Amino acid sequence: MSSTVEDAGVEAPDEEKPVAQGRGHRPALVAACLAVLLLVLGGAGMLFRAHQLRTAPAAGNHALTDTEATSQVTGDVSATLGKVLSYTPQATDVTAQSARELLAGKAAKQYTALFGQVGKRAKEQKLTLTTQVVRAGVTRLTGRQARLLVFLDQTAQRKGKPAGAVAAQLSVTAELRGGTWLITDITAR
Template identity: 40%
Template structure:
């Protein structure tokens, strides 16, 4: 049982503790750490910062770069599809264009590549034009033979129409018509057909005249008519010869 003195001392300590400032209150002595956490670490109550999950062996990386890997993988595939479509379209266009070039008549023209055939056409066409458009009233056999052997197709009627009126007057005026091919150019050779542009000089002289007194020879009535001509002929190869099948006078 405590004595009155012991009770008095206890009461004094309580009064002293009550009168002392808060910062002078006794603090608990810190315990020494023994290497194992026995309480919450400093900063307890805070949620630890999230750490990025790095890619490990056999597991995909889960950071922000991994989320964008999907769209980037699609880019090469889209580019490949576009290139495939473009190349396919170009191949189709090239095939169609090649067919057009093969079907183009200008591509089958061998006038500039087959020089021997071109020279042959020019020579035979020049000779045919000279025979077909030359006429001598005193010897009509060459003219008639040329019309029968060097013409074919619609050129037969064209030749008759062109020279019909001339021949009617030539018999009366005893005319001599001479045609000389001065130049020619093969525009096109397409297989067994060709088109030739012809330049020619033509002269027409009448030999009819009146007798002079004294029984001398007739005197020519004129000195002749000379003119240049340009036209085109279409020729076809038959039986080893080039025959005229069309005469184009360009609307004249």
């Protein structure tokens, strides 16, 4: 009973056959390469998205993040509106002077055209107008320009007659010049 290893159906190791090396490592290598590729692509996608977020118009709006500038523009615009939209029959020239100092651009032109007529009537009718900002909110603040929504109460008093009050709502654009916010556009809403 002499049987050989070949007879039993088992091959004897052949010295000339190369032994397959690393076959078990190939799937692990492919998986590692895919993982690295996914990480690189994911990182590139995230960098691209971060760039989009930083360059979006909303990212440049500092109305909610720069509380100091927001407070300054709100205070300056509120004070300006109180000065240029309030007058007495005896001091319309003071109001006009304030407007020349605190308004610029389109707002200055609009005001000059309107106040020329109002100033004359104020003296004739002995009209006093008092304007008070009730609430002002900055909707957009970018560097040296701001947009605000402003709510006003105005009280008009003619000599010898009861006072009348009205509410007003304005959209205001302001520009920072020389450390002060000047109003450059006013639109009634």
